[in-house]
Structures are given as C-alpha cells and as structure tokens.
Amino acid sequence: MxxxxxxxxxxxxxxxxxxxxxxxxxDHKQPNPANEHDNGPPGEYxxxxxxxxxxxxxxxxxxxxxxxxxxxLFDEEFPYHGAQVVARAWVDPAFKQRLLADGRAACAEMGAxxxxxxxxxxxxxxxxxxxxxxxxxxxxxxxxxxxPPTWYKSRNYRSRVVFEPRAVLKEFGTELPDSVTVRVHxxxxxxxxxxxxxxxxxxxxWSEVKxxxxxxxxxxVGVTVPKV
Amino acid sequence: MKTLPSDIGGEPxxxxxxxxxxxxxxxxxxxxxxxxxxxxxxxCTDELRRAAEDLGDRYKDMHYFEIxxxxxxxxxxxxxxxxxxxxxxxMAEIRARFNVPDEMESPIKKxxxx
Numbered sequence: 001m002x003x004x005x006x007x008x009x010x011x012x013x014x015x016x017x018x019x020x021x022x023x024x025x026x027d028h029k030q031p032n033p034a035n036e037h038d039n040g041p042p043g044e045y046x047x048x049x050x051x052x053x054x055x056x057x058x059x060x061x062x063x064x065x066x067x068x069x070x071x072x073l074f075d076e077e078f079p080y081h082g083a084q085v086v087a088r089a090w091v092d093p094a095f096k097q098r099l100l101a102d103g104r105a106a107c108a109e110m111g112a113x114x115x116x117x118x119x120x121x122x123x124x125x126x127x128x129x130x131x132x133x134x135x136x137x138x139x140x141x142x143x144x145x146x147x148p149p150t151w152y153k154s155r156n157y158r159s160r161v162v163f164e165p166r167a168v169l170k171e172f173g174t175e176l177p178d179s180v181t182v183r184v185h186x187x188x189x190x191x192x193x194x195x196x197x198x199x200x201x202x203x204x205x206w207s208e209v210k211x212x213x214x215x216x217x218x219x220x221v222g223v224t225v226p227k228v
Numbered sequence: 229m230k231t232l233p234s235d236i237g238g239e240p241x242x243x244x245x246x247x248x249x250x251x252x253x254x255x256x257x258x259x260x261x262x263x264x265x266x267x268x269x270x271x272c273t274d275e276l277r278r279a280a281e282d283l284g285d286r287y288k289d290m291h292y293f294e295i296x297x298x299x300x301x302x303x304x305x306x307x308x309x310x311x312x313x314x315x316x317x318x319m320a321e322i323r324a325r326f327n328v329p330d331e332m333e334s335p336i337k338k339x340x341x342x
Contacts, residue, residue, distance in 0.1 A: 041326065042254065042322075042323075042326050043254070044319075045254070045258070045293065045294045045297045045298075046254035046257075046258075047319045047322050047323055047326075048297055048301060048315070048319060049254065049257055049258040049261060049293075049297045049300070050254075050257065050322050051315055051318035051319045051321075051322050052261065052297075052300060052301065052304060052310075052315065053257070053261045054318055054322070055304075055309070055310045055314060055315065055318055056265070056270070056304075056309065059309065059310075061268060061270060061309070062261075062264050062265065062268055062270075066264045066267075067257065067260045067261050067264050068260075069260075070259075070260035070261075070263045070264055071256045071257065071259075071260040074251070074256060074259070074260070133237070135235070135236060135237030135238075136232075136234045136235060136237075136277075137234060137277060137280070138292065147250075147251065147259075149248030150245070150247070150248050150249040150250070151244050151245055151246055151247070151248065153292045154244065154245065154292075155236060155241055155288075156241040156242050156243065156244045156245075157244050158236055158237060159236045159237060159238065159239040159240070159241035160239075160240070160241050160244070162237040162238055163237075163238050168244060171243060171244050171246055172244075172246050186237065189273050189274070189277070223246075
C-alpha cells in the first residue's frame, strides 16, 4: 500500500470504537481511502503494541524491517486465489472432486499454500447452502481469501450466524428459499473452510477468468451468492 | 455450559456491519508484529489464544486487536522477555515521542485539520 492511510505517523482517534463511518474497503483492488480515524493521539493499545515490538528489537529477537515487510505484504502475500480455485472447480469436474476430497492439496496445485492443516471445501447445491464462521476467534483461509473482513471478526457475526444464519444472510442481502438447508461451519486453527458456490445459470461457455471475475470474497464465505 | 469468554457462538447480539473496514494503521502494525513473533517461534497461535481466553470478563468489552495485543503482552511477560516495568517505561518513551508539535506530524493530519 502506498497511500497515506498507512503512513507511519498515521494516528487513530479516541473514538476508534465507532465503526459507522462509511469508507469502503470491500474491493480488494482499490486502495483504502484516507482514514481520518487513524489520526489523533495514539491509543494505549497502539502504544503497547509498538513498545513490545521495540523491546523485542532491542533484545535482537526481531527487527523493525521484518515487521515493516509484513505490513507491506498484507495485501500481496495473500493473493485472491479463492476465486480462481472455485472457477477451476466450476469448469473442471475432476479438479472439483479433488478440491472436495482434499482442499489443501487441490489448492496447492494452483499455487495457494494453506496455512492450516486442512481445508474443507463445502459445495452449495439447490438443497444446501453453506456459511463459514470462526466463533472462537478469526480462523479464516487467508491464503485463499486474503485478510478476514472486519465483520468476520466481529462479535455480532460470530455470535449470531450459528443460530440465526438466515437473519444474518439477510443483512448481507441474501435471501434463501425455506426449502434450502443452511449449514454453518465453525473453523478452527487447524481446519479452515471454503464455500464453493453454485455456478449461476447464464454462464455457459464462460472462460475460467471470466467466471473468477464473478466471485467475491463474501460468496466464498457464504454470505452472498453469485448472480449474472 | 460456557467456560470461555471467547465462546460466544449462539449468544444474542446486534446487527452486523457488513462493510469491511480493513485494518487501521496500528492494527496492521499489531498484526504484522504478531506474525513476526510467531515466525520467529517466540510464541504460537495456541499460546496467544489461551492468553486471550484468560482475559475473562474484560474480553467482551474489547475489540479484536485490543484482545490480541493484550494476549501478546501476557505471553511475552510470562516468558520473561521483558518486565512490566520495562514495558511501562518503553510505553512512556513512545508516548513522549508521539507528543511532537503539530507541524511535525503526519501530512494527513496537517492537511485534514482546520
């Protein structure tokens, strides 16, 4: 990221708990707009985190350059492989079988090395719709989907999606017929999930690249569905 | 039977803000710092999660990166990598470092104020 939002001196405001500002980081390709909420005096946790980093630097256990490098890599290191993997599964039934049998190995074929031991790909069908959560923290297939969105880590999503998934999906603009079973999958540190959405009608003959363009992160978490 | 403050699946809660706000600058630092500490095998996910669970009642009022930062503090103190006094002194030093005249600050702030 090169924009000034991530300037070293950018600050957070004292009202950083307030998330109802309307800037939108949803699109992976767009740089984050300047965030004035990072201005203002630094908070206690910011100072604490920075202080811990500097103390470990002084002990020679880590370097500032390592941390700076990681900060730069957040967007680049976890490329958006998820859409490519699902598009391949849509056009290549043998790959889809391998993906559903052993998600980690199938993703490795496409150059996405999963951080967790297992990746379980769950396929949406006319009868079953799948949604992913990590109720205990924020486990997420980062190697496929990038950094988890704010809402995925939020208390409200983690609490509610397991007992009222239809209401939660509705908040994302997704309404499913009552006849569809909704399955919610709870991830953990060793086991991550990926939703394989249904290929929409009207995409017959589309190239893999064009199909991948249909797929957003939210669809691969299962809170929305692809449409043409 | 609930035992951990992080075990919130199934609890009633409010509406979901479906917009991804990304990470604030300090959250990127905290996240990157945690990655590096784990890569250097100074601690691991399980130790940090246990420390987060130890936050008890404080957990529910804290935001995600506040929880992870508190957990990191607890783990590094337990490992004796620094003392509470050393951490407090370093925090005071950083606080003082941030306290610079406005014109020396970030161009964002300079441009945005008044």
